[in-house]
Amino acid sequence: MNMDHTMFENLLAHIKRYISLSDEEEKKLLPYLTYKELKKKEHVLKEGKVCTANHFIIKGCLRMYSLTENGTEQIVQFGIENWWITDYMSLDTQKPGQFSIQAIEPSAIVILHKNTQDELFRKIPKLERYFRLVLQRAYAASVMRVKYIFTESGEERFRQFTNSFPEFVQRVPQYMLASYLGFTPEFLSKIRAKKN
Amino acid sequence: MNMDHTMFENLLAHIKRYISLSDEEEKKLLPYLTYKELKKKEHVLKEGKVCTANHFIIKGCLRMYSLTENGTEQIVQFGIENWWITDYMSLDTQKPGQFSIQAIEPSAIVILHKNTQDELFRKIPKLERYFRLVLQRAYAASVMRVKYIFTESGEERFRQFTNSFPEFVQRVPQYMLASYLGFTPEFLSKIRAKKN
């Protein structure tokens, strides 16, 4: 693990997009963060476990997913650089959750532990604002997603997603993209065969 | 309009579920709030307009929806007593939004205006925490909803929703419930005809 002091720079830069942060506040913040590198396919959370942390992605790509009755995996969220990813439901209730979180690529994350989070927020109350804004955007995006799921066909959603995130589509296997968009890999394959 | 000082009690009580609030802070908060009563079918936001406020529901029931290409309405959210409802996307970007918000029943709301919101948060920083927690729950619920949309059939989603919110199902017309759950009124009617 490459433990120099630049590990947290991406996160600090991200925070400063939303709020100002003095050098002193930065220093206070760092002890609450843990840096971790993840191998491809490594999990940070497994379905049925209590979620104990929030995860900021420095590098790489993670997915949050859930097992369905027929044994397949349903992806509900992807996370890439500069995104926070966690099971907020389990994190909030501290009960076993329904989601697993796993690295799709070799990745690096910063971990913010639940058990010290409130103490951190007491020391740097501004961070409440930062996370409020982060969550507001995440929620807005999630509501938009529900709208698209209901108003657009699978094919339309695929085309829009590809147009919006062309570089991301290259990074993940097609069967994961299909799962995230809510249809089967076979169907995605047929869409691509048509117009291409 | 019944303008006595109890208008904001529901909201104050809701805030105090998440954070403490002194009498003095309460007094500082009140000037930033506006109380409004809504007739059935009255709008607080129309698609294509910039969203300028967040809305806390004191009484009644509202829906957020969007017009589809074929002219029908897609409901993306319901709100009842003690819920905040707004188009966070438009509220954040201050660009025209994709959603309308309308009272389904005669309702009463408290309005928190965007243009004074930051000033309020500067006076009572604790409120950042309150909204962070509110948004965290809303986001968690939205992610769960996406999961159910993808992993359960329409019929299953209807049964689960009915079991989870039996009293709410009574309050809204079936065609709105069908829209929220992502299928047609005809289909909902056929589900009910089966097992009943």
Next chain:
DNA sequence: CGCGACGTTGATTTGCCTCAACGATTGTGG
């Protein structure tokens, strides 16, 4: 090299939609 993971293609099936016609209920103006 050989195996397992991933993507493709085709045949068939199905969950839900569309369209249309028809009761029941609500509400509104005369």
Next chain:
DNA sequence: CCACAATCGTTGAGGCAAATCAACGTCGCG
């Protein structure tokens, strides 16, 4: 207070988007 229209829910026939199942090609990796 009634008449009539509009709104809402129901039912049935037919159609379509996407799922399922199965077989096969290809590539990367141990």
